[in-house]
Amino acid sequence: xxxxxxxxxxxxxxxxxxxxxxxxxxxxxxxxxxxxxxxxxxxxxxxxxxxxxxxxxxxxxxxxxxxxxxxxxxxxxxxxxxxxxxxxxxxxxxxxxxxxxxxxxxxxxxxxxxxxxxxxxxxxxxxxxxxxxxxxxxxxxxxxxxxxxxxxxxxxxxxxxxxxxxxxxxxxxxxxxxxxxxxxxxxxxxxxxxxxxxxxxxxxxxxxxxxxxxxxxxxxxxxxxxxxxxxxxxxxxxxxxxxxxxxxxxxxxxxxxxxxxxxxxxxxxxxxxxxxxxxxxxxxxxxxxxxxxxxxxxxxxxxxxxxxxxxxxxxxxxxxxxxxxxxxxxxxxxxxxxxxxxxxxxxxxxxxxxxxxxxxxxxxxxxxxxxxxxxxxxxxxxxxxxxxxxxxxxxxxxxxxxxxxxxxxxxxxxxxxxxxxxxxxxxxxxxxxxxxxxxxxxxxxxxxxxxxxxxxxxxxxxxxxxxxxxxxxxxxxxxxxxxxxxxxxxxxxxxxxxxxxxxxxxxxxxxxxxxxxxxxxxxxxxxxxxxxxxxxxxxxxxxxxxxxxxxxxxxxxxxxxxxxxxxxxxxxxxxxxxxxxxxxxxxxxxxxxxxxxxxxxxxxxxxxxxxxxxxxxxxxxxxxxxxxxxxxxxxxxxxxxxxxxxxxxxxxxxxxxxxxxxxxxxxxxxxxxxxxxxxxxxxxxxxxxxxxxxxxxxxxxxxxxxxxxxxxxxxxxxxxxxxxxxxxxxxxxxxxxxxxxxxxxxxxxxxxxxxxxxxxxxxxxxxxxxxxxxxxxxxxxxxxxxxxxxxxxxxxxxxxxxxxxxxxxxxxxxxxxxxxxxxxxxxxxxxxxxxxxxxxxxxxxxxxxxxxxxxxxxxxxxxxxxxxxxxxx
Numbered sequence: 001x002x003x004x005x006x007x008x009x010x011x012x013x014x015x016x017x018x019x020x021x022x023x024x025x026x027x028x029x030x031x032x033x034x035x036x037x038x039x040x041x042x043x044x045x046x047x048x049x050x051x052x053x054x055x056x057x058x059x060x061x062x063x064x065x066x067x068x069x070x071x072x073x074x075x076x077x078x079x080x081x082x083x084x085x086x087x088x089x090x091x092x093x094x095x096x097x098x099x100x101x102x103x104x105x106x107x108x109x110x111x112x113x114x115x116x117x118x119x120x121x122x123x124x125x126x127x128x129x130x131x132x133x134x135x136x137x138x139x140x141x142x143x144x145x146x147x148x149x150x151x152x153x154x155x156x157x158x159x160x161x162x163x164x165x166x167x168x169x170x171x172x173x174x175x176x177x178x179x180x181x182x183x184x185x186x187x188x189x190x191x192x193x194x195x196x197x198x199x200x201x202x203x204x205x206x207x208x209x210x211x212x213x214x215x216x217x218x219x220x221x222x223x224x225x226x227x228x229x230x231x232x233x234x235x236x237x238x239x240x241x242x243x244x245x246x247x248x249x250x251x252x253x254x255x256x257x258x259x260x261x262x263x264x265x266x267x268x269x270x271x272x273x274x275x276x277x278x279x280x281x282x283x284x285x286x287x288x289x290x291x292x293x294x295x296x297x298x299x300x301x302x303x304x305x306x307x308x309x310x311x312x313x314x315x316x317x318x319x320x321x322x323x324x325x326x327x328x329x330x331x332x333x334x335x336x337x338x339x340x341x342x343x344x345x346x347x348x349x350x351x352x353x354x355x356x357x358x359x360x361x362x363x364x365x366x367x368x369x370x371x372x373x374x375x376x377x378x379x380x381x382x383x384x385x386x387x388x389x390x391x392x393x394x395x396x397x398x399x400x401x402x403x404x405x406x407x408x409x410x411x412x413x414x415x416x417x418x419x420x421x422x423x424x425x426x427x428x429x430x431x432x433x434x435x436x437x438x439x440x441x442x443x444x445x446x447x448x449x450x451x452x453x454x455x456x457x458x459x460x461x462x463x464x465x466x467x468x469x470x471x472x473x474x475x476x477x478x479x480x481x482x483x484x485x486x487x488x489x490x491x492x493x494x495x496x497x498x499x500x501x502x503x504x505x506x507x508x509x510x511x512x513x514x515x516x517x518x519x520x521x522x523x524x525x526x527x528x529x530x531x532x533x534x535x536x537x538x539x540x541x542x543x544x545x546x547x548x549x550x551x552x553x554x555x556x557x558x559x560x561x562x563x564x565x566x567x568x569x570x571x572x573x574x575x576x577x578x579x580x581x582x583x584x585x586x587x588x589x590x591x592x593x594x595x596x597x598x599x600x601x602x603x604x605x606x607x608x609x610x611x612x613x614x615x616x617x618x619x620x621x622x623x624x625x626x627x628x629x630x631x632x633x634x635x636x637x638x639x640x641x642x643x644x645x646x647x648x649x650x651x652x653x654x655x656x657x658x659x660x661x662x663x664x665x666x667x668x669x670x671x672x673x674x675x676x677x678x679x680x681x682x683x684x685x686x687x688x689x690x691x692x693x694x695x696x697x698x699x700x701x702x703x704x705x706x707x708x709x710x711x712x713x714x715x716x717x718x719x720x721x722x723x724x725x726x727x728x729x730x731x732x733x734x735x736x737x738x739x740x741x742x743x744x745x746x747x748x749x750x751x752x753x754x755x756x757x758x759x760x761x762x763x764x765x766x767x768x769x770x771x772x773x774x775x776x777x778x779x780x781x782x783x784x785x786x787x788x789x790x791x792x793x794x795x796x797x798x799x800x801x802x803x804x805x806x807x808x809x810x811x812x813x814x815x816x817x818x819x820x821x822x823x824x825x826x827x828x829x830x831x832x833x834x835x836x837x838x839x840x841x842x843x844x845x846x847x848x849x850x851x852x853x854x855x856x857x858x859x860x861x862x863x864x865x866x867x868x869x870x871x872x873x
Contacts, residue, residue, distance in 0.1 A: 144333050550584060617814060686755065
């Protein structure tokens with residue numbers, strides 16, 4: 001029994017840590033005995049069981065050994081998901097004793113002490129392992145002491161392990177393959193190098209060399225990664241062998257690894273097993289490679305492999321396919337799906353693996369598929385494993401998934417999808433459209449490193465739903481657009497804090513799928529929206545659509561800004577239209593969050609990614625051109641608009657934007673404001689508009705210019721509409737923002753007319769005498785468009801194009817001056833081309849850069865979400 005050490009082991013090294021410290025067998029034995037005593041003392045009754053969150057640490061190994069010595073059935077859990085474990089497996093199995101890490105300490109906790117929830121576990125029961133493997137099935141495998149001890153001894157035998165061997169912990173212990181490494185090395189009195197550094201990391205090999213590692217245990221994706229990295233093993237001079245299990249490694253990769261091993265003095269040992277066999281059942285002798293790389297070799301010592309035909313009779317003829325059967329002392333006691341099952345004794349004499357196999361000419365077993373891995377298309381029974389093998393031989397990394405007699409082909413290489421479906425359609429003589437190809441971002445793997453077949457099936461089902469509906473994954477679209485880490489069916493776009501630019505992104509996707517986005521989709525629960533999409537999806541979009549005036553205004557406003565800065569045309573007013581739309585969009589998409597007091601979320605949605613990109617842009621300018629006014633970094637550039645003219649001078653608007661956002665956030669911190677937002681949003685909006693208008697009026701009257709000329713305000717009335725833009729300060733600009741807010745909240749014509757009247761007052765009283773009438777004209781026209789909420793009919797292609805252009809307005813504003821500077825100052829086009837052409841080139845360049853920046857940020861955000869999801873899982 002490997003969990004009890006012999007006297008000859010005690011002086012030897014058992015564990016070596018990354019720090020260089022080590023633990024002898026005597027020290028590990030003492031710790032294991034302490035855990036045995038602790039488990040027995042805490043055991044509330046004879047039928048108790050324990051769970052262990054098994055991480056790669058000396059105290060956890062000691063707890064594992066102590067629990068085995070105590071004779072308490074032990075359920076091994078993945079340590080990275082304590083919440084998931086407690087709500088899933090542990091809830092189902094009710095372990096009375098829980099061993100898990102709390103902070104840095106491994107702690108034994110006692111629960112359910114009133115009595116066992118069912119019959120006492122069978123006295124032979126030692127371990128309970130999840131069968132997650134490649135299917136994600138959470139049922140448990142019941143393993144006896146004899147099962148795990150005999151398999152550890154068999155592995156020790158065919159690997160010829162001695163106390164001089166040292167394995168690196170390249171796999172987790174809660175995974176049966178990783179656990180078998182621990183068990184067999186303890187059985188041999190060998191040692192383990194405890195590391196959590198990925199085998200593909202640059203610093204792994206130097207650390208393994210320093211630790212005198214002699215073996216690595218790998219799953220297929222680790223082998224493939226090492227091959228891509230040019231691994232030879234030369235950097236680990238004491239390496240004696242590499243074992244591979246946990247899935248099928250391609251024959252080409254196996255041969256390449258074996259060749260590298262022979263050249264540098266180590267062996268590759270291919271192994272096959274299942275958790276149900278504790279877990280090793282066969283191995284390929286190193287001397288049989290490369291010829292046997294496509295087989296699983298021969299049975300482990302003490303075991304027997306045979307192949308059964310449809311009647312259960314043994315098959316001895318090479319090339320005849322049947323089900324692989326294994327017999328041996330390591331065959332599990334049976335499965336458990338409920339606590340009462342733990343009381344059962346051994347129920348199996350042989351393990352019917354569910355794998356289809358044939359004998360090779362050399363007498364080795366060769367896997368050809370799974371009994372359940374078939375799909376029937378047009379009367380043909382197609383083996384999915386054979387499909388994957390054929391695609392692999394053709395140089396394609398792809399996975400075949402059957403979903404209700406439909407074949408889905410998944411590949412991380414988007415460009416290969418068409419070729420894959422064409423190849424298989426020709427191979428099996430079926431229509432290409434009967435094969436559903438879909439690109440995936442990455443191959444899903446379990447924490448054990450094996451391909452996650454359940455996740456692949458989920459991806460395949462999603463692909464079929466999308467094909468059936470000829471539409472989009474609206475939940476994922478909204479999640480990406482709102483930059484949310486996750487979404488729920490009850491969430492809506494507005495509830496997730498989507499902004500106006502994200503709204504355009506989702507709107508365009510909906511229009512592409514449905515022809516016209518559902519009315520009020522932004523406030524509709526995602527589940528209801530998905531139902532609507534499934535009902536209404538069409539294969540071809542209509543020729544015409546209707547575009548909201550706010551979309552058109554956003555595009556025109558940013559186009560005015562670009563054209564104004566690229567030419568001498570008097571096109572002022574674009575920034576003021578953007579402020580009007582800012583208020584309209586904030587009321588539309590952000591007021592729900594403010595009502596609930598989610599001020600932090602409001603700030604994030606309004607300022608990200610604008611502020612980080614702005615800071616980067618200003619910093620780059622400083623590095624290239626020299627110091628700028630501190631007002632840029634204080635977001636106060638708008639209070640000195642003419643003090644410094646340069647390529648980033650237009651960023652005064654960003655400072656003003658930030659000030660307005662902070663002002664609205666401050667209002668959202670006030671409980672009376674939040675109550676009004678809930679009970680009377682229209683009343684609050686017009687009061688805020690009137691209050692900001694009055695405040696701006698008072699500030700204007702108190703200004704030095706007004707004091708010097710008390711009749712200046714009246715004079716503006718006599719010269720309307722030849723007026724100038726207002727001051728760029730927060731007080732003077734807030735009324736524009738709240739006008740947009742109030743226009744959105746106006747639900748009746750009389751309400752809209754009140755806002756329109758206040759807008760007229762603003763235009764008259766707060767634009768000084770000047771030849772720049774364009775600002776009043778553009779802002780006035782925008783106000784009228786919002787008042788009547790005009791939807792503009794136009795061809796679908798034009799509507800989609802305008803929506804896409806408007807969606808990148810933020811990025812265009814941040815980058816357009818670089819384009820203008822290139823055209824005017826570097827290329828000097830203003831001197832040789834008409835201004836109208838310069839304006840056109842500036843618009844094309846600015847929107848092109850805007851699209852590029854948006855694309856890059858989208859990719860980065862998707863990668864970050866993926867990394868965070870991986871870290872969380």
